[in-house]
Amino acid sequence: xxxxxxxxxxxxxxxxxxxxxxxxxxxxxxxxxxxxxxxxxxxxxxxxxxxxxxxxxxxxxxxxxxxxxxxxxxxxxxxxxxxxxxxxxxxxxxxxxxxxxxxxxxxxxxxxxxxxxxxxxxxxxxxxxxxxxxxxxxxxxxxxxxxxxxxxxxxxxxxxxxxxxxxxxxxxxxxxxxxxxxxxxxxxxxxxxxxxxxxxxxxxxxxxxxxxxxxxxxxxxxxxxx
Amino acid sequence: xxxxxxxxxxxxxxxxxxxxxxxxxxxxxxxxxxxxxxxxxxxxxxxxxxxxxxxxxxxxxxxxxxxxxxxxxxxxxxxxxxxxxxxxxxxxxxxxxxxxxxxxxxxxxxxxxxxxxxxxxxxxxxxxxxxxxxxxxxxxxxxxxxxxxxxxxxxxxxxxxxxxxxxxxxxxxxxxxxxxxxxxxxxxxxxxxxxxxxxxxxxxxxxxxxxxxxxxxxxxxxxxxx
DNA sequence: CGGACTATTGAAGGATATCAAACCGCGTGG
DNA sequence: CCACGCGGTTTGATATCCTTCAATAGTCCG
Numbered sequence: 001x002x003x004x005x006x007x008x009x010x011x012x013x014x015x016x017x018x019x020x021x022x023x024x025x026x027x028x029x030x031x032x033x034x035x036x037x038x039x040x041x042x043x044x045x046x047x048x049x050x051x052x053x054x055x056x057x058x059x060x061x062x063x064x065x066x067x068x069x070x071x072x073x074x075x076x077x078x079x080x081x082x083x084x085x086x087x088x089x090x091x092x093x094x095x096x097x098x099x100x101x102x103x104x105x106x107x108x109x110x111x112x113x114x115x116x117x118x119x120x121x122x123x124x125x126x127x128x129x130x131x132x133x134x135x136x137x138x139x140x141x142x143x144x145x146x147x148x149x150x151x152x153x154x155x156x157x158x159x160x161x162x163x164x165x166x167x168x169x170x171x172x173x174x175x176x177x178x179x180x181x182x183x184x185x186x187x188x189x190x191x192x193x194x195x196x197x198x199x200x201x202x203x204x205x206x207x208x209x210x211x212x213x214x215x216x217x218x219x220x221x222x223x224x225x226x
Numbered sequence: 227x228x229x230x231x232x233x234x235x236x237x238x239x240x241x242x243x244x245x246x247x248x249x250x251x252x253x254x255x256x257x258x259x260x261x262x263x264x265x266x267x268x269x270x271x272x273x274x275x276x277x278x279x280x281x282x283x284x285x286x287x288x289x290x291x292x293x294x295x296x297x298x299x300x301x302x303x304x305x306x307x308x309x310x311x312x313x314x315x316x317x318x319x320x321x322x323x324x325x326x327x328x329x330x331x332x333x334x335x336x337x338x339x340x341x342x343x344x345x346x347x348x349x350x351x352x353x354x355x356x357x358x359x360x361x362x363x364x365x366x367x368x369x370x371x372x373x374x375x376x377x378x379x380x381x382x383x384x385x386x387x388x389x390x391x392x393x394x395x396x397x398x399x400x401x402x403x404x405x406x407x408x409x410x411x412x413x414x415x416x417x418x419x420x421x422x423x424x425x426x427x428x429x430x431x432x433x434x435x436x437x438x439x440x441x442x443x444x445x446x447x448x449x450x451x452x
Numbered sequence: 453c454g455g456a457c458t459a460t461t462g463a464a465g466g467a468t469a470t471c472a473a474a475c476c477g478c479g480t481g482g
Numbered sequence: 483c484c485a486c487g488c489g490g491t492t493t494g495a496t497a498t499c500c501t502t503c504a505a506t507a508g509t510c511c512g
Binding site: 068070071074076077078090093094099100122123124126129130132133134136137138139140141143144145146147148150151152153190 | 294296297300302303304316319320325326348349350352355356358359360362363364365366367369370371372373374376377378379416
């Protein structure tokens, strides 16, 4: 972990992000007062389940995995955050305690905002409150999506659903690059890495080709039917 | 479905509820303007996944199941709401579309609030915004809990966890009455009814006795170890 | 007492985890 | 340049857990 300076490209990521985009520049600046920047290597732990934290986190680059701990070192991923996403804002309203752990899933640069300041701003400025509300709704929907997919779909179906969520609607054939290691994808989908691998090979017969991180889809319809 | 009048005991439930309790009476009254009350029988559908709705729902009595639909009529419960709980507040900030269906899981009395009005109030009154934020954080945590339990625990462990969440901390032996049918509990825990039944019988050897809706626990520690 | 719904139990099959081994891509150092 | 080693990935074999279907047992309420 190393402390850094906020660059102008960092600011560009901030103001384009879902959360900050809707806020005027002056408000963004107010939120940024007292923010700290740090760089982390893969597997660096940002916080642990049960910790008291007074920050809200924002990913400037890299990847962060949010997970709960189970017996015997088991871990269950709750979410994965990439560039431009904010997390651990829950803690700010739940007694500053986090109910999950977070670690960098690859080398990452993380911005830490002062959660007390943000909460004060939210109390004073309805626009900030509104932004937080919409952010929470979005996060809630993501978690519900995961839960519903876990309960309704088999492994290949979940993978198909993930692939389709990356498909520009309208195209019948397309390809894209996985934004992270298969390992991480497996965790996000609630699968063991082996199960993800097998799911991919099941989907091969529906026109999905996997080479490294590149995914290629021949027939979108076939996937949707799966 | 039948339209009703808001009674004084209904008001009592409202002002004691997690969401309304923190707000001054005048604000509560403002939110209640234009609210409508309705009574539903078991299996009445309140809304369907994808519907456009302009209400926020509040359970005055009974039980509501929130669920997503899968292929071939499968359903996955996202949450179960009892007296004093509010739901579908998400839709208000996500284009007034609901991403899940809701139905009464037993005869219920439901209050419908005007979501446009509530959103306006939130924009004008930071106290209301704050209440909504905390409500969303709480809901988000509940959903995360479910997701984590699904991924980390076996059926008997999930049931044990559910039972323990009803245990007054400190006591070693206790008993309580299930707040709803086993059917509903199974859905909430993401299990088939048969699996719940088998889980209970597995837990018998850890000192759990089930008779009808009554659950009796002989040794709390034994459950925690499970 | 009968009927309908709810819950339990049994048997069989399916899906995924787990363990173990082989494979691959890639950077390193000889 | 090549052998080596390492981590990530794939594949195979097996075990576990849960669902599903079917049948039986309870329970509530008329």
